[in-house]
Amino acid sequence: MQVYGVDIGSRLLLGTAQYPSPAILGDAVRASGAEIVTVSLRRESGGNQHGQAFWNLIRDMGVRVLPNTAGCHSVKEAVTTAQMAREVFDTSWIKLEVIGDNDTLCPNVLDLVQAARLLSDDGFDVFPYTTDDLVVAERLLEAGCRVLMPWGAPIGTGLGLNNVYGLRSMRAHFPDVPLIVDAGIGLPSHAAHAMELGFDAVLLNTAVAKAGDPVMMASAFAKAVEAGTLARSADPMEARDMASPSTPVLGKASLG
Protein backbone atom coordinates (compact mmCIF):
# COMPACT_ATOMS: atom_id res chain seq x y z
CA MET A 1 0.00 0.00 0.00
CA GLN A 2 1.21 3.49 -0.80
CA VAL A 3 -0.18 6.58 0.93
CA TYR A 4 1.05 10.06 0.12
CA GLY A 5 4.08 8.58 -1.61
CA VAL A 6 5.08 6.37 1.32
CA ASP A 7 5.17 2.59 0.98
CA ILE A 8 3.50 0.88 3.93
CA GLY A 9 4.00 -2.85 4.49
CA SER A 10 1.41 -3.49 7.19
CA ARG A 11 -2.27 -2.97 6.39
CA LEU A 12 -3.17 -2.62 10.04
CA LEU A 13 -3.04 0.85 11.60
CA LEU A 14 -3.31 0.93 15.38
CA GLY A 15 -4.48 3.54 17.88
CA THR A 16 -2.45 4.12 21.04
CA ALA A 17 -5.19 5.02 23.54
CA GLN A 18 -6.79 3.12 26.43
CA TYR A 19 -4.13 0.43 26.97
CA PRO A 20 -3.63 -0.90 30.51
CA SER A 21 -0.01 0.34 30.54
CA PRO A 22 2.65 1.85 28.26
CA ALA A 23 4.47 -1.50 28.26
CA ILE A 24 1.37 -3.33 27.01
CA LEU A 25 0.87 -0.63 24.36
CA GLY A 26 4.42 -1.23 23.15
CA ASP A 27 4.00 -5.00 23.08
CA ALA A 28 0.64 -4.71 21.31
CA VAL A 29 2.06 -2.45 18.59
CA ARG A 30 4.91 -4.90 18.02
CA ALA A 31 2.54 -7.89 17.96
CA SER A 32 0.26 -6.13 15.47
CA GLY A 33 3.09 -5.43 13.04
CA ALA A 34 1.59 -1.95 12.56
CA GLU A 35 3.89 0.59 10.93
CA ILE A 36 1.54 3.51 11.56
CA VAL A 37 0.03 4.45 14.93
CA THR A 38 -2.40 7.23 15.71
CA VAL A 39 -1.65 9.82 18.39
CA SER A 40 -3.22 13.02 19.67
CA LEU A 41 -2.53 16.30 21.45
CA ARG A 42 -3.87 17.17 24.86
CA ARG A 43 -3.26 19.77 27.56
CA GLU A 44 -0.20 19.26 29.71
CA SER A 45 0.66 20.86 33.03
CA GLY A 46 4.09 22.42 33.27
CA GLY A 47 6.77 20.13 34.57
CA ASN A 48 4.92 16.81 34.57
CA GLN A 49 6.36 15.76 31.17
CA HIS A 50 3.77 13.04 30.50
CA GLY A 51 3.77 14.09 26.88
CA GLN A 52 7.52 13.77 26.59
CA ALA A 53 7.44 10.28 28.13
CA PHE A 54 4.75 9.19 25.69
CA TRP A 55 6.67 10.69 22.77
CA ASN A 56 9.82 8.79 23.82
CA LEU A 57 7.82 5.55 23.95
CA ILE A 58 6.43 6.05 20.45
CA ARG A 59 9.78 7.12 19.03
CA ASP A 60 11.44 3.99 20.40
CA MET A 61 8.88 1.83 18.57
CA GLY A 62 10.23 3.06 15.24
CA VAL A 63 6.75 3.55 13.77
CA ARG A 64 5.31 6.41 11.76
CA VAL A 65 2.79 8.57 13.63
CA LEU A 66 -0.56 9.76 12.35
CA PRO A 67 -1.78 12.57 14.65
CA ASN A 68 -5.53 13.05 14.91
CA THR A 69 -7.87 15.95 15.54
CA ALA A 70 -10.10 13.84 17.80
CA GLY A 71 -12.79 15.71 19.67
CA CYS A 72 -12.81 18.72 17.34
CA HIS A 73 -16.29 19.96 16.47
CA SER A 74 -15.51 22.86 14.13
CA VAL A 75 -13.33 23.68 11.13
CA LYS A 76 -11.38 26.23 13.18
CA GLU A 77 -10.71 23.82 16.02
CA ALA A 78 -9.63 21.02 13.68
CA VAL A 79 -7.36 23.24 11.56
CA THR A 80 -5.66 24.78 14.61
CA THR A 81 -5.19 21.34 16.19
CA ALA A 82 -3.68 20.06 12.94
CA GLN A 83 -1.25 22.98 12.83
CA MET A 84 -0.18 22.29 16.41
CA ALA A 85 0.17 18.55 15.70
CA ARG A 86 2.37 19.22 12.67
CA GLU A 87 4.80 21.13 14.84
CA VAL A 88 4.85 18.72 17.78
CA PHE A 89 5.01 15.48 15.79
CA ASP A 90 7.03 16.88 12.90
CA THR A 91 4.79 15.35 10.23
CA SER A 92 2.46 16.70 7.56
CA TRP A 93 0.14 13.70 8.05
CA ILE A 94 -3.12 14.40 9.85
CA LYS A 95 -6.08 12.15 10.61
CA LEU A 96 -8.83 14.70 10.22
CA GLU A 97 -11.84 14.28 12.48
CA VAL A 98 -14.58 16.90 12.66
CA ILE A 99 -17.28 15.45 14.87
CA GLY A 100 -20.90 16.37 14.21
CA ASP A 101 -22.79 14.39 16.82
CA ASN A 102 -21.78 13.34 20.32
CA ASP A 103 -23.87 10.18 20.51
CA THR A 104 -22.59 8.60 17.31
CA LEU A 105 -19.35 10.57 16.84
CA CYS A 106 -20.53 10.82 13.25
CA PRO A 107 -18.32 13.17 11.24
CA ASN A 108 -19.74 16.53 10.22
CA VAL A 109 -18.98 15.92 6.57
CA LEU A 110 -19.69 19.49 5.45
CA ASP A 111 -17.11 20.92 7.84
CA LEU A 112 -14.83 17.97 7.14
CA VAL A 113 -14.61 18.88 3.45
CA GLN A 114 -13.95 22.52 4.30
CA ALA A 115 -11.21 21.66 6.79
CA ALA A 116 -9.69 19.14 4.38
CA ARG A 117 -9.42 21.84 1.71
CA LEU A 118 -7.80 24.36 4.05
CA LEU A 119 -5.30 21.82 5.33
CA SER A 120 -4.47 20.36 1.91
CA ASP A 121 -3.85 23.88 0.59
CA ASP A 122 -1.54 24.41 3.58
CA GLY A 123 0.59 21.38 2.68
CA PHE A 124 -0.97 18.74 4.92
CA ASP A 125 -1.47 15.13 3.84
CA VAL A 126 -5.03 14.64 5.03
CA PHE A 127 -6.49 11.29 6.12
CA PRO A 128 -10.19 12.17 6.51
CA TYR A 129 -12.38 10.18 8.90
CA THR A 130 -15.60 10.14 6.90
CA THR A 131 -18.76 8.13 6.19
CA ASP A 132 -19.38 5.85 3.21
CA ASP A 133 -21.19 8.66 1.33
CA LEU A 134 -19.80 8.68 -2.22
CA VAL A 135 -20.60 12.33 -2.89
CA VAL A 136 -18.75 13.42 0.22
CA ALA A 137 -15.88 11.16 -0.81
CA GLU A 138 -15.71 12.89 -4.20
CA ARG A 139 -15.63 16.29 -2.50
CA LEU A 140 -12.83 15.16 -0.20
CA LEU A 141 -10.77 14.06 -3.18
CA GLU A 142 -11.46 17.38 -4.90
CA ALA A 143 -10.32 19.11 -1.71
CA GLY A 144 -6.94 17.41 -2.02
CA CYS A 145 -7.25 14.17 -0.03
CA ARG A 146 -5.39 11.22 -1.54
CA VAL A 147 -6.76 8.63 0.88
CA LEU A 148 -10.23 8.13 2.38
CA MET A 149 -11.12 6.59 5.74
CA PRO A 150 -14.81 5.63 5.94
CA TRP A 151 -16.18 4.38 9.22
CA GLY A 152 -17.23 0.78 9.69
CA ALA A 153 -19.42 1.72 12.65
CA PRO A 154 -19.35 4.54 15.24
CA ILE A 155 -16.05 4.95 17.10
CA GLY A 156 -15.64 2.60 20.04
CA THR A 157 -18.74 0.49 19.35
CA GLY A 158 -17.07 -2.61 17.98
CA LEU A 159 -20.13 -3.27 15.81
CA GLY A 160 -18.10 -4.09 12.71
CA LEU A 161 -19.10 -3.13 9.18
CA ASN A 162 -22.55 -1.58 9.55
CA ASN A 163 -23.11 -0.88 5.87
CA VAL A 164 -21.40 -3.49 3.76
CA TYR A 165 -23.22 -2.33 0.65
CA GLY A 166 -21.97 1.23 1.16
CA LEU A 167 -18.40 0.10 1.68
CA ARG A 168 -18.51 -2.23 -1.32
CA SER A 169 -19.88 0.61 -3.46
CA MET A 170 -17.10 2.86 -2.26
CA ARG A 171 -14.47 0.30 -3.22
CA ALA A 172 -16.03 -0.12 -6.67
CA HIS A 173 -16.40 3.62 -7.22
CA PHE A 174 -12.83 4.49 -6.23
CA PRO A 175 -10.75 1.57 -7.47
CA ASP A 176 -7.47 3.51 -7.34
CA VAL A 177 -7.86 5.51 -4.12
CA PRO A 178 -6.35 4.03 -0.94
CA LEU A 179 -9.34 3.23 1.30
CA ILE A 180 -8.96 2.50 5.00
CA VAL A 181 -11.85 1.38 7.20
CA ASP A 182 -11.51 3.48 10.33
CA ALA A 183 -13.58 2.92 13.47
CA GLY A 184 -16.17 0.44 14.61
CA ILE A 185 -14.11 -2.70 14.15
CA GLY A 186 -14.52 -4.98 17.17
CA LEU A 187 -13.26 -8.38 16.07
CA PRO A 188 -10.57 -9.78 13.81
CA SER A 189 -13.34 -11.20 11.59
CA HIS A 190 -14.55 -7.62 10.96
CA ALA A 191 -11.06 -6.64 9.84
CA ALA A 192 -10.79 -9.70 7.61
CA HIS A 193 -14.16 -8.81 6.09
CA ALA A 194 -12.99 -5.27 5.27
CA MET A 195 -9.91 -6.65 3.56
CA GLU A 196 -12.00 -9.23 1.66
CA LEU A 197 -14.11 -6.33 0.36
CA GLY A 198 -10.92 -4.92 -1.12
CA PHE A 199 -10.08 -2.21 1.38
CA ASP A 200 -6.43 -1.30 1.54
CA ALA A 201 -6.14 -1.27 5.32
CA VAL A 202 -8.02 -1.01 8.61
CA LEU A 203 -7.49 1.37 11.50
CA LEU A 204 -8.59 0.33 14.98
CA ASN A 205 -7.87 1.00 18.62
CA THR A 206 -10.45 -0.05 21.20
CA ALA A 207 -10.78 -3.63 19.93
CA VAL A 208 -7.16 -4.25 20.86
CA ALA A 209 -6.73 -1.89 23.81
CA LYS A 210 -9.85 -3.09 25.63
CA ALA A 211 -9.36 -6.81 24.98
CA GLY A 212 -8.59 -8.93 28.03
CA ASP A 213 -5.20 -9.63 26.46
CA PRO A 214 -4.37 -6.71 24.14
CA VAL A 215 -1.12 -8.25 22.90
CA MET A 216 -2.79 -11.52 21.91
CA MET A 217 -5.63 -9.60 20.26
CA ALA A 218 -3.13 -7.45 18.32
CA SER A 219 -1.60 -10.66 16.99
CA ALA A 220 -5.08 -11.99 16.09
CA PHE A 221 -5.82 -8.80 14.12
CA ALA A 222 -2.51 -9.06 12.28
CA LYS A 223 -3.40 -12.58 11.16
CA ALA A 224 -6.95 -11.57 10.22
CA VAL A 225 -5.76 -8.66 8.09
CA GLU A 226 -3.28 -10.91 6.36
CA ALA A 227 -5.96 -13.58 5.79
CA GLY A 228 -8.41 -11.05 4.36
CA THR A 229 -5.76 -9.58 2.09
CA LEU A 230 -4.78 -13.01 0.77
CA ALA A 231 -8.42 -13.96 0.28
CA ARG A 232 -9.06 -10.84 -1.79
CA SER A 233 -6.04 -11.57 -3.95
CA ALA A 234 -7.17 -15.19 -4.36
CA ASP A 235 -10.40 -14.04 -6.08
CA PRO A 236 -13.19 -15.54 -3.89
CA MET A 237 -15.98 -17.68 -5.36
CA GLU A 238 -19.34 -16.12 -6.16
CA ALA A 239 -22.01 -16.68 -3.49
CA ARG A 240 -25.26 -18.32 -4.68
CA ASP A 241 -28.67 -18.93 -3.16
CA MET A 242 -29.21 -22.60 -3.99
CA ALA A 243 -27.04 -25.48 -2.85
CA SER A 244 -24.62 -27.08 -5.24
CA PRO A 245 -23.00 -30.42 -4.34
CA SER A 246 -19.25 -30.27 -4.04
CA THR A 247 -18.82 -34.05 -4.29
CA PRO A 248 -19.25 -35.26 -7.89
CA VAL A 249 -22.67 -36.73 -8.65
CA LEU A 250 -21.33 -38.61 -11.67
CA GLY A 251 -20.28 -42.15 -10.70
CA LYS A 252 -22.38 -42.27 -7.56
CA ALA A 253 -23.39 -45.86 -6.76
CA SER A 254 -27.00 -46.93 -7.14
CA LEU A 255 -27.71 -48.30 -3.67
CA GLY A 256 -31.33 -47.29 -3.12
Add this chain to the structure above:
Amino acid sequence: MKIIVNGQSLEVTAKLLDAALGELGYGDARVATALNGEFVPKPARASTSLGDGDRLEILAPMQGG
Protein backbone atom coordinates in the same frame (compact mmCIF):
# COMPACT_ATOMS: atom_id res chain seq x y z
CA MET B 1 -0.77 39.79 34.78
CA LYS B 2 -3.34 37.00 34.85
CA ILE B 3 -3.74 34.70 31.86
CA ILE B 4 -5.78 31.54 31.36
CA VAL B 5 -3.43 28.58 30.85
CA ASN B 6 -5.14 25.38 29.73
CA GLY B 7 -8.35 26.62 31.32
CA GLN B 8 -6.74 27.65 34.59
CA SER B 9 -6.20 31.26 35.69
CA LEU B 10 -2.50 31.83 36.45
CA GLU B 11 -0.31 34.82 37.31
CA VAL B 12 2.72 35.39 35.08
CA THR B 13 5.28 38.18 35.04
CA ALA B 14 6.69 37.44 31.56
CA LYS B 15 5.40 39.67 28.78
CA LEU B 16 6.38 37.36 25.91
CA LEU B 17 5.14 33.84 25.19
CA ASP B 18 8.50 32.05 25.18
CA ALA B 19 9.46 33.58 28.53
CA ALA B 20 6.06 32.70 29.98
CA LEU B 21 6.52 29.06 28.95
CA GLY B 22 9.81 28.97 30.83
CA GLU B 23 8.21 30.62 33.84
CA LEU B 24 5.38 28.07 33.83
CA GLY B 25 7.81 25.14 33.85
CA TYR B 26 7.64 24.02 30.24
CA GLY B 27 11.28 24.84 29.43
CA ASP B 28 12.30 22.69 26.47
CA ALA B 29 9.15 20.52 26.65
CA ARG B 30 7.78 19.19 23.38
CA VAL B 31 4.62 21.30 23.26
CA ALA B 32 2.61 23.36 20.79
CA THR B 33 0.94 26.63 21.70
CA ALA B 34 -2.19 28.53 20.74
CA LEU B 35 -3.04 32.01 21.97
CA ASN B 36 -6.70 33.02 22.00
CA GLY B 37 -7.48 30.16 19.64
CA GLU B 38 -4.74 30.95 17.12
CA PHE B 39 -1.74 28.66 16.61
CA VAL B 40 1.56 30.29 17.55
CA PRO B 41 4.48 28.47 15.86
CA LYS B 42 7.57 27.93 17.96
CA PRO B 43 9.70 30.51 16.08
CA ALA B 44 7.03 33.17 16.73
CA ARG B 45 6.87 32.68 20.51
CA ALA B 46 9.70 35.11 21.22
CA SER B 47 7.87 37.91 19.45
CA THR B 48 4.36 37.11 20.73
CA SER B 49 3.18 39.47 23.46
CA LEU B 50 0.82 38.40 26.22
CA GLY B 51 -2.01 40.51 27.54
CA ASP B 52 -4.17 40.35 30.64
CA GLY B 53 -6.89 37.71 30.25
CA ASP B 54 -5.28 36.01 27.24
CA ARG B 55 -6.16 32.35 26.77
CA LEU B 56 -3.11 30.17 26.27
CA GLU B 57 -3.35 26.50 25.27
CA ILE B 58 -0.26 24.34 25.75
CA LEU B 59 -0.60 20.89 24.18
CA ALA B 60 1.69 17.86 24.30
CA PRO B 61 1.80 14.41 22.65
CA MET B 62 -0.82 12.06 24.04
CA GLN B 63 -2.34 8.66 23.29
CA GLY B 64 -4.95 8.76 20.55
CA GLY B 65 -7.17 6.60 18.38
